[in-house]
Amino acid sequence: MSIRALWIISLDKSDHVSLRFSKRFSTVEHRAKLLAGSGYVPVPDEDVVLQHLLTELGLSDPDKPFVSARDNCSHCPRSPALELRLHGSAHDTLWPVLAILQRPLILACLPLVDVPIKPRPPLASLLSVSKGLTFLAGLQTFLLSSGGKPDPEGLASRLAMLPSVLLQICPLGTPLDVPALGPPASPTGPTGAGNQKIPAWKTGLHRGRAxxxxxxxxxxxxxxxxxxxxxxxxxxxxxxxxxxxxxxxxxxxxxxxxxxxxxxxxxxxxxxxxxxxxxxxxxxxxxxxxxxxxxxxxxxxxxxxxxxxxxxxxxxxxxxVPPILGSYQLKTEDGHLHISATLKLHESVKNSFEYCEAHLPFFNRDQMSTVDVKVSHGQLDVSKEKNLLVWIIGQKFSKSREVSLEGKISFGGPVPGPTDPLCSGLTAYIKLYFKVPDLTLSGCSVxxxxxxxxxxxxxxxxxxxxxQSKEYFIWNCTGSAPVSSGQMML
The missing domain is CATH 2.60.40.1170 (Mu homology domain, subdomain B)
Incomplete structure (x- = not known):
């Protein structure tokens, strides 16, 4: 297993990013070119990689929730092996770009795939993916220490040492002390330290309460x-x-x-x-x-x-079935936008949330001027500046396991509200955010x-x-909406 390129990016609390370290291995890149033939995609400049990587991780523009190249239904992300479409084309793609995000750092690398990638092989069959993640995890331990939060001076010192460290642990782009192919026998009892070699990724041993x-x-x-x-x-x-x-x-x-x-x-x-x-x-x-x-x-x-x-x-x-089934309807009448929404909790899901909220954003309109909306359960927060209704359902649905929202909104504020190229006219959605403790939909447990x-x-x-919910959308049934012809997949 070898690595074509490595990037280390800093990420502060305000989501400001900067490239702290990058390394390319020309000998590995030469092998990549020979293996890929006409399908070879060279590694671009650092600023291009940084732009596409942050977009794929959702960090480039947090105020822009929809990015076509990342969020359209034809894109099937398989984290942590990211796909960077350099010019919006599937034929000009870096894959698999492995990334680990743990503030204050993002660590990413592009491993060499020594098998044909068309058709794209399953991730489980690529040893370079698992070994690449092990390599990044080892660097993460080295840079952040076992506590995960070094002081800025300590991090700067470790980054300064990194070129010489890579010469020892990753000569010519090939990491050392990475688990070899082929599983050893399963252990049957306690393992003593003896003469065992400490893996390169373990900077120390745990002492104390187990x-x-x-x-x-x-x-x-x-x-x-x-x-x-x-x-x-x-x-x-x-x-x-x-x-x-x-x-x-x-x-x-x-x-x-x-x-x-x-x-x-x-x-x-x-x-x-x-x-x-x-x-x-x-x-x-x-x-x-x-x-x-x-x-x-x-x-x-x-x-x-x-x-x-x-x-x-x-x-x-x-x-x-999904845990929450919803319906959403908008219509324009008498200069008002009439809203009707219903959320129903499926009978297989327990009625006990850590939190549950529904966000109703309205794009490409003037700011809200009047809001006359009622909910059957929970409370409603109105943000006229953001043209946003936040329906806080809380920790339980009603006893009927169904809640509803009805009302109307007028838009005539002094300045325009937020914009979105997708949500024009009656194209609108409700986005649900919820977390349910002690529950999995598959029934899987430990x-x-x-x-x-x-x-x-x-x-x-x-x-x-x-x-937890993620990208949980209920679209207005009277407007257009993005549609995929196939099943949602990772």
């Missing part, structure tokens, strides 16, 4: 149209993150994911390179093939954890007692799970 935290987060996206001629779309993907503070050079932990008896098998599973052994059938289920006979668990992941918090695995899941820790000290284990 604690293991496992957090399972599922994210649901949805595009609902309220129109029989348009197919509603939704998808669910999950991540399992771990923070393991256990003693030993190579301590061993096993995390097991389980599904309910009627649960759909997990798909598109990607695992961290620290996983030491894995049943190959776990990796075969993909959302493209939609094979109902796929492995349905339990999913066991034995690993030797790094010091910092890391993503153990990610997956997608097929669920029959039992605290199923987490096994092989270490010199008994570890305290904590597990949690939650459901």
């Amino acid at each position: 604690v293991v935290n496992v957090a399972l987060t599922e994210v649901v996206r949805s595009m609902q149209y309220g129109n029989p001629s348009r197919q509603d779309l939704w998808d669910v993907y999950g991540t399992v993150t771990c923070k393991c503070e256990v003693e030993g050079v190579l301590p061993n932990v096993t995390v097991t994911l389980t599904l309910p008896a009627n649960g759909s098998p997990l798909q598109d599973i990607l695992v961290h390179p620290c996983v030491t052994s894995l049943d190959t059938s776990i990796l075969t289920a993909t959302s493209v093939e939609n094979d109902s006979s796929a492995f349905s668990g339990p999913y066991k992941f034995p690993f030797s954890p790094p010091l910092e918090q890391f993503r153990l695995c990610s997956y997608t899941s097929q669920v029959p 039992d605290q007692h199923s987490v096994q820790v092989y270490s010199t000290a008994k570890a305290k284990v904590f597990t949690s799970r939650e459901l």
Whole structure:
């Protein structure tokens, strides 16, 4: 595994970015050119890469929520392997650009893919992706230390040392001490330090109380149209993150994911390179093939954890319905915009939120002048400067599991409101933001007692799970809306 280019970018609290370090490996780039042939795409200048990378991460223009190259329905992001379309063309694309974002840094690299990329191979089959992420994680530990928040002087000192460090750990663009291909045997008991070599990515050993935290987060996206001629779309993907503070050079932990008896098998599973052994059938289920006979668990992941918090695995899941079904209707009458909206909580979802809000923005109009809108549940906040209604539903729906909003708005303010090229005329949407603790739509869970820790000290284990929304849209059924002919995919 080799790396064509490396970038390190600083990101402060106000989202100001600057390139702190970049490195290209000309020998690896020469190999990339030979392997790709006529399909070779050279690495552009740093400012071009920075512009496209920040756009893909949603950091280039936070006031512009929709960017066609990133957010249109034909674009299928597979984080953390990003696709940078340099001139808006699929034929002029850098892939896979790997990125890790942990303030105050963004670390990114472009690994060499030594297999044909057309048709694009699945990420799970590319060793360069998992090893590239391991390389970035090691640099992250070096630059930010195990605490994750070095002082500015410490970070500047480590960045100054980086050229000489790369000569030692990544000569000619090929990282050393990266896990080799082929899993070792699964451990059966405690592992002592003995003469084991400390991996290059571990800057030290943990001393103190042994604690293991496992957090399972599922994210649901949805595009609902309220129109029989348009197919509603939704998808669910999950991540399992771990923070393991256990003693030993190579301590061993096993995390097991389980599904309910009627649960759909997990798909598109990607695992961290620290996983030491894995049943190959776990990796075969993909959302493209939609094979109902796929492995349905339990999913066991034995690993030797790094010091910092890391993503153990990610997956997608097929669920029959989205958690919240909505309808939204706008019409113009007597100089007013009449609004009607209904949100219904599906019976399979418990009525207990950490928060739930619905945002109704109105673009390409004058500022709101009068607002006469009522809600059946929760409260409504009005921002006339932003032409925005924030419907705060709160921590529960009503007992009927259905809430509604009705009213009318006039636009005649002294200055124009915000603009958006997509939302003209009656093209408008409601965007939902919600988080549900102790719930996953797939039913996937991690039992605290199923987490096994092989270490010199008994570890305290904590597990949690939650459901979050992302890009959850309900479009006005009387206006036009962006439509995809296929299923939403990661």
